[in-house]
Amino acid sequence: MAISKEQAERMLLNDVQCFEPEIQRLVTTPLSQNQWDALVCFTYNLGAANLESSTLRRMLNAGDYAGAAAQFPRWNKAGGKVLGPSTRC
Template identity: 60%
Template sequence: MQTSANGINLIKQFEGLRLAAYQDSVGVWTVGYGHTSPDVKPGLRISNEQAEQLLRQDLARFEKGVGRLVKAPISQNQFDALVSFSYNLGLGSLQSSTLLRLLNQGDYQGAAGQFPRWDRAGGQVLAGLTHRRLAERDLFLRAA
């Protein structure tokens, strides 16, 4: 599966676009739509086109990872929510999560209930993460 326009818009909405490298809430150097890598360093500036290209590259990695980890049948909206979740938190977080375990057991409601639990960065509850997790949960629960 690939992320739909709805999923991409959700990611863009919550990541925001920053063309100059910055440190996120836990000190990770970031640029574009939440892109992180060893290449992102202080002073890095990119264009809108480069931000879009990095987003596409990052999405491909997360789409592949979600496809590999999820064993239960899922809808496009559920896939999009899981890609957004993973894009923000990393595939390792999804892989070790109760959310994934419940989903793969076929407990879709239980899995949906796990999204709001992931609202912290650096041990602190962040309002932006709370809003993102609720939006992801709502998308996950929306009929395809």
């Protein structure tokens, strides 16, 4: 199946909009636009359930922004294998 760039962007936007309410529900601390974007990417790729149960979220909600940021590299595997840089946000 082939789709246009415009179709792909519309599909991505629709998908992303599904995750925004989940982030709003799960994260109780103020976020910068970059932090918000990183959590949308995280949730898009890993799901809201993983965000909900993560140490990343617990640290973020506790106000430990640096600690939360340090958690992102821990989520670099799929099926036990380290993913390459092209598969990250």
